[in-house]
Amino acid sequence: MSFTLKSVALVGCGNMGGALLRGWLRKKFIENIYIITPRQESVSPYLETNNVRWIPHPSQLDEKPECIILAVKPQVLGQILDDYQRFVSNETLFISVAASKTKKFFKTHLGDHVKIARCMPNTPAAVGLGVTLAVADPLLSAQHRLYIKQLMSAVGLVQWFDDEAMIDVGGAVTGCGPAYVFQFIESLSEAALSCGLKLDLENIQNLVQTMVMGSMTYLTHSGKPAAVLRREVTSLHGMTEAALNIIAGAEGLTELLTKGIAAAVQRAQEMSNDK
Numbered sequence: 021m022s023f024t025l026k027s028v029a030l031v032g033c034g035n036m037g038g039a040l041l042r043g044w045l046r047k048k049f050i051e052n053i054y055i056i057t058p059r060q061e062s063v064s065p066y067l068e069t070n071n072v073r074w075i076p077h078p079s080q081l082d083e084k085p086e087c088i089i090l091a092v093k094p095q096v097l098g099q100i101l102d103d104y105q106r107f108v109s110n111e112t113l114f115i116s117v118a119a120s121k122t123k124k125f126f127k128t129h130l131g132d133h134v135k136i137a138r139c140m141p142n143t144p145a146a147v148g149l150g151v152t153l154a155v156a157d158p159l160l161s162a163q164h165r166l167y168i169k170q171l172m173s174a175v176g177l178v179q180w181f182d183d184e185a186m187i188d189v190g191g192a193v194t195g196c197g198p199a200y201v202f203q204f205i206e207s208l209s210e211a212a213l214s215c216g217l218k219l220d221l222e223n224i225q226n227l228v229q230t231m232v233m234g235s236m237t238y239l240t241h242s243g244k245p246a247a248v249l250r251r252e253v254t255s256l257h258g259m260t261e262a263a264l265n266i267i268a269g270a271e272g273l274t275e276l277l278t279k280g281i282a283a284a285v286q287r288a289q290e291m292s293n294d295k
């Protein structure tokens with residue numbers, strides 16, 4: 021990495037916060053990382069890394085970090101933001117990775133002058149292959165945007181939006197998306213079992229997982245679009261065509277995913293109204 025960041029405070033170190041942390045630690049570009057979370061257990065695996073410090077409560081953080089990443093559940097945010105009021109300044113950038121909570125919500129809790137951006141990362145950030153959707157408040161400078169770009173592109177691809185609503189729609193695709201992929205692996209394995217493949221489920225999952233990884237790597241290396249590679253597998257009047265007539269037919273995968281994404285967006289809108 022050709023740059024270093026001085027101090028980042030991560031609030032909440034669960035599934036998403038922990039994935040970001042692991043991704044950042046691989047790159048070794050942050051001088052001091054403070055993890056603010058009540059229980060030491062969630063931080064223990066990282067404490068042997070000497071630039072990581074556990075802070076049980078924000079009142080015990082005696083410096084103003086360059087950046088505070090809010091990675092707690094949306095329902096927890098409203099209860100904790102008052103404790104972060106004292107960090108609001110031109111020097112400290114707040115980044116929320118929480119689904120559904122709007123910039124307006126943060127301004128209501130932290131004041132109109134808070135420097136806030138919303139990011140929607142995903143868990144493959146842990147291995148540097150994440151996707152982060154980002155929206156910055158107009159109050160943010162070019163320097164702030166560069167900071168966010170450096171922080172989040174260290175763990176994968178970054179896509180900016182001007183329209184905050186895109187964080188919900190795009191988040192329903194790339195933020196939730198790893199769960200859809202894992203569900204696909206589970207479902208295909210269970211379908212194989214139901215259709216008579218005589219192996220145990222664990223063995224089948226291993227075959228399916230390797231097939232998915234092989235397909236993704238092939239897609240990446242071939243330089244061809246997914247549709248072309250799909251057609252290369254699909255022999256005229258062959259087996260794949262018979263399957264795809266059902267899987268990708270009317271009321272098939274596209275329609276199911278459209279309904280699923282719409283449900284996720286609706287849920288984000290409901291959660292945005294929670295206190």
Ligand SMILES: NC(=O)C1=CN([C@@H]2O[C@H](COP(=O)(O)OP(=O)(O)OC[C@H]3O[C@@H](n4cnc5c(N)ncnc54)[C@H](OP(=O)(O)O)[C@@H]3O)[C@@H](O)[C@H]2O)C=CC1
Pocket residue numbers: 031032033034035036037038056057058059062091092093094096100117118119120140141142143195196
């Ligand atoms: N999971 C995902 O794939 C994604 C999640 N997000 C967003 O990330 C956020 C976190 O989700 P996720 O990581 O899944 O949730 P988790 O429940 O796994 O993590 C939340 C963490 O917050 C900690 N916590 C609870 N109370 C406090 C507090 N007062 N101060 C600091 N930390 C606290 C919890 O600690 P303890 O374990 O001790 O209770 C827990 O480790 C959510 O807002 C979600 O919308 C965004 C994109 C993807």
Ligand SMILES: O=C(O)[C@@H]1CCC=N1
Pocket residue numbers: 119191195196
């Ligand atoms: O399920 C959720 O609400 C969070 C947001 C995106 C992924 N997980």
